[in-house]
Amino acid sequence: xxxxxxxxxxxxxxxxxxxxxxxxxxxxxxxxxxxxxxxxxxxxxxxxxxxxxxxxxxxxxxxxxxxxxxxxxxxxxxxxxxxxxxxxxxxxxxxxxxxxxxxxxxxxxxxxxxxxxxxxxxxxxxxxxxxxxxxxxxxxxxxxxxxxxxxxxxxxxxxxxxxxxxxxxxxxxxxxxxxxxxxxxxxxxxxxxxxxxxxxxxxxxxxxxxxxxxxxxxxxxxxxxxxxxxxxxxxxxxxxxxxxxxxxxxxxxxxxxxxxxxxxxxxxxx
Numbered sequence: 425x426x427x428x429x430x431x432x433x434x435x436x437x438x439x440x441x442x443x444x445x446x447x448x449x450x451x452x453x454x455x456x457x458x459x460x461x462x463x464x465x466x467x468x469x470x471x472x473x474x475x476x477x478x479x480x481x482x483x484x485x486x487x488x489x490x491x492x493x494x495x496x497x498x499x500x501x502x503x504x505x506x507x508x509x510x511x512x513x514x515x516x517x518x519x520x521x522x523x524x525x526x527x528x529x530x531x532x533x534x535x536x537x538x539x540x541x542x543x544x545x546x547x548x549x550x551x552x553x554x555x556x557x558x559x560x561x562x563x564x565x566x567x568x569x570x571x572x573x574x575x576x577x578x579x580x581x582x583x584x585x586x587x588x589x590x591x592x593x594x595x596x597x598x599x600x601x602x603x604x605x606x607x608x609x610x611x612x613x614x615x616x617x618x619x620x621x622x623x624x625x626x627x628x629x630x631x632x633x634x635x636x637x638x639x640x641x642x643x644x645x646x647x648x649x650x651x652x653x654x655x656x657x658x659x660x661x662x663x664x665x666x667x668x669x670x671x672x673x674x675x676x677x678x679x680x681x682x683x684x685x686x687x688x689x690x691x692x693x694x
Contacts, residue, residue, distance in 0.1 A: 491522065
């Protein structure tokens with residue numbers, strides 16, 4: 425391994441470690457109390473909005489950020505008990521419906537038809553999870569258990585395969601810069617370790633979206649041209665056969681896990 429390759433590897437590892445530490449602390453701060461939830465997820469983004477700037481695909485980022493801010497607002501209303509449990513669940517169902525429909529619509533608009541199977545599987549898996557769930561529970565001051573049930577491991581696996589496909593295929597134009605890939609790995613890791621997977625994932629992801637409007641993490645020059653890059657990954661994903669293989673593996677993983685989740689759900693209900 426050359427000195428340059430070691431620099432790329434070390435900088436990527438350092439950046440991932442810092443992201444993990446930062447997002448773990450951010451999420452723990454968010455769920456530490458109702459007050460901190462309100463401040464961190466709703467007030468701070470508004471106060472620091474003047475720091476945002478025009479970045480690549482900023483309109484798309486703003487739309488997703490607005491939607492996920494709506495999720496944060498629902499969480500705040502739930503933990504402050506300003507709305508009933510029934511209304512909370514209805515709002516969460518509405519959010520996941522809009523989010524899933526939005527992803528599918530955008531992929532159709534972009535003609536990213538190879539990503540549709542995994543997105544459809546993710547939507548079906550979320551629907552099964554909602555159907556099998558109960559009422560949302562407030563476990564602590566700032567901690568929720570959405571639909572009163574832990575996200576099944578099959579749904580987590582589907583989400584992992586779906587995100588992998590999105591990052592390596594639809595965002596391969598960002599490569600060899602790995603910053604976007606690494607921050608999402610950190611966010612997903614925090615979510616996998618949390619009691620409520622989607623709460624942790626969306627809270628940290630929305631924060632990352634806000635930061636991406638303040639600091640254009642996708643730029644090759646961000647942090648230095650040799651910071652957190654991998655030419656090997658870029659070369660691999662530039663090959664049509666490998667890109668197709670990623671689509672196929674992720675799609676098959678989503679289909680098989682969705683089928684397993686559906687069968688498990690049917691057996692459980694019977």
